[in-house]
Amino acid sequence: xxxxxxxxxxxxxxxxxxxxxxxxxxxxxxxxxxxxxxxxxxxxxxxxxxxxxxxxxxxxxxxxxxxxxxxxxxxxxxxxxxxxxxxxxxxxxxxxxxxxxxxxxxxxxxxxxxxxxxxxxxxxxxxxxxxxxxxxxxxxxxxxxxxxxxxxxxxxxxxxxxxxxxxxxxxxxxxxxxxxxxxxxxxxxxxxxxxxxxxxxxxxxxxxxxxxxxxxxxxxxxxxxxxxxxxxxxxxxxxxxxxxxxxxxxxxxxxxxxxxxxxxxxxxxxxxxxxxxxxxxxxxxxxxxxxxxxxxxxxxxxxxxxxxxxxxxxxxxxxxxxxxxxxxxxxxxxxxxxxxxxxxxxxxxxxxxxxxxxxxxxxxxxxxxxxxxxxxxxxxxxxxxxxxxxxxxxxxxxxxxxxxxxxxxxxxxxxxxxxxxxxxxxxxxxxxxxxxxxxxxxxxxxxxxxxxxxxxxxxxxxxxxxxxxxxxxxxxxxxxxxxxxxxxxxxxxxxx
Numbered sequence: 001x002x003x004x005x006x007x008x009x010x011x012x013x014x015x016x017x018x019x020x021x022x023x024x025x026x027x028x029x030x031x032x033x034x035x036x037x038x039x040x041x042x043x044x045x046x047x048x049x050x051x052x053x054x055x056x057x058x059x060x061x062x063x064x065x066x067x068x069x070x071x072x073x074x075x076x077x078x079x080x081x082x083x084x085x086x087x088x089x090x091x092x093x094x095x096x097x098x099x100x101x102x103x104x105x106x107x108x109x110x111x112x113x114x115x116x117x118x119x120x121x122x123x124x125x126x127x128x129x130x131x132x133x134x135x136x137x138x139x140x141x142x143x144x145x146x147x148x149x150x151x152x153x154x155x156x157x158x159x160x161x162x163x164x165x166x167x168x169x170x171x172x173x174x175x176x177x178x179x180x181x182x183x184x185x186x187x188x189x190x191x192x193x194x195x196x197x198x199x200x201x202x203x204x205x206x207x208x209x210x211x212x213x214x215x216x217x218x219x220x221x222x223x224x225x226x227x228x229x230x231x232x233x234x235x236x237x238x239x240x241x242x243x244x245x246x247x248x249x250x251x252x253x254x255x256x257x258x259x260x261x262x263x264x265x266x267x268x269x270x271x272x273x274x275x276x277x278x279x280x281x282x283x284x285x286x287x288x289x290x291x292x293x294x295x296x297x298x299x300x301x302x303x304x305x306x307x308x309x310x311x312x313x314x315x316x317x318x319x320x321x322x323x324x325x326x327x328x329x330x331x332x333x334x335x336x337x338x339x340x341x342x343x344x345x346x347x348x349x350x351x352x353x354x355x356x357x358x359x360x361x362x363x364x365x366x367x368x369x370x371x372x373x374x375x376x377x378x379x380x381x382x383x384x385x386x387x388x389x390x391x392x393x394x395x396x397x398x399x400x401x402x403x404x405x406x407x408x409x410x411x412x413x414x415x416x417x418x419x420x421x422x423x424x425x426x427x428x429x430x431x432x433x434x435x436x437x438x439x440x441x442x443x444x445x446x447x448x449x450x451x452x453x454x455x456x457x458x459x460x461x462x463x464x465x466x467x468x469x470x471x472x473x474x475x476x477x478x479x480x481x482x483x484x485x486x487x488x489x490x491x492x493x494x495x496x
């Protein structure tokens with residue numbers, strides 16, 4: 001969820017290194033911001049389909065190993081560094097007279113096509129697993145991981161120029177509001193996607209036959225990608241002015257290559273590394289972000305299966321868990337931004353958010369003992385509220401722990417921490433479930449589906465405690481002192 005901020009900053013970093021790209025921001029306005037945010041809403045909808053619906057089908061209906069499911073989904077995050085490459089390409093290589101929109105369209109077309117291909121491939125791998133074709137299954141599993149990796153690359157190709165377009169179209173004053181609205185629309189997309197799954201697939205309640213599931217899921221995915229393609233066009237057409245129409249600089253004003261128009265943070269890689277390593281606070285906050293993101297998403301690959309196997313929920317019903325969580329997150333974001341952060345401060349709010357996440361995870365463990373669906377839904381709403389409060393404060397802290405002269409460099413590091421943590425969460429979530437099931441069989445804990453899921457959630461509680469400890473060592477003042485001294489040395493060497 002925090003990944004959005006990292007993507008934005010990586011795009012800024014690419015822009016900073018390409019002084020020939022001169023962007024004169026036009027006022028984006030509320031209506032245009034909401035229209036541009038439709039694309040981010042589409043990404044949220046697809047995210048809940050992949051992280052929610054498809055992982056549930058693979059785990060519960062097709063009986064994939066949890067490690068394979070988590071590992072395959074994690075490949076989308078493992079290719080996250082390609083965002084930096086695509087940001088740089090869109091900065092320096094205009095296509096069809098534009099730097100951003102054509103790349104957005106190409107990336108969208110690619111990830112929509114790959115999303116469609118994922119359905120038949122998943123069921124083909126499931127068939128190989130069912131018939132015991134071990135060698136073919138291994139190759140099929142590798143192909144599935146490769147498909148998810150390509151999907152992640154296509155997402156990066158579309159989202160990096162998209163978020164760079166947001167930066168291009170907004171001033172520094174307008175940018176925080178625009179990014180905040182777009183983040184909210186991402187959450188709205190998650191909610192809409194979950195509700196759409198619940199409505200469209202209600203007829204699959206109790207169905208586990210792959211021959212029935214595959215055509216229905218393929219038809220549903222075709223409708224979703226069709227809607228995504230249309231909404232992407234609606235969101236982006238007319239949002240970028242062609243290069244040939246941009247006004248030339250007036251006589252006497254600085255040209256594109258003039259130093260006045262170059263960002264001061266266009267450091268070399270070695271200088272940027274010097275800044276990053278100049279303060280121990282960078283490592284501390286990096287560790288916090290990794291632990292915080294893991295505490296939010298370790299249960300992600302097993303949540304819907306938890307609802308199915310422990311609570312007896314159908315495919316449509318488990319999809320509503322993401323909708324409930326998303327609505328709680330949206331409320332938490334708004335409440336934290338409007339009241340909690342101004343009242344308590346950034347660090348105190350982040351601490352409160354992590355404590356609420358820990359409490360929600362403990363409740364998520366306990367609610368499995370009673371098996372009541374209504375109780376699970378209530379806990380997911382509370383979990384979402386806690387996630388929204390914690391995420392808001394973590395985003396604000398991220399901006400504070402960023403040197404203005406090297407904003408892209410620092411927030412790029414924070415974005416990398418979040419992407420890698422999301423990938424680890426998908427892998428470890430599935431692997432811990434497999435471990436729990438293996439221990440249950442080895443130690444004869446009975447036939448209940450609950451213990452392996454409880455293991456995953458209890459480990460997640462431990463990670464939340466570790467995130468609180470890392471947060472207690474974060475010191476914004478120390479960070480600014482350390483990096484400020486290092487920046488002075490870097491600039492002195494450069495001028496000398």
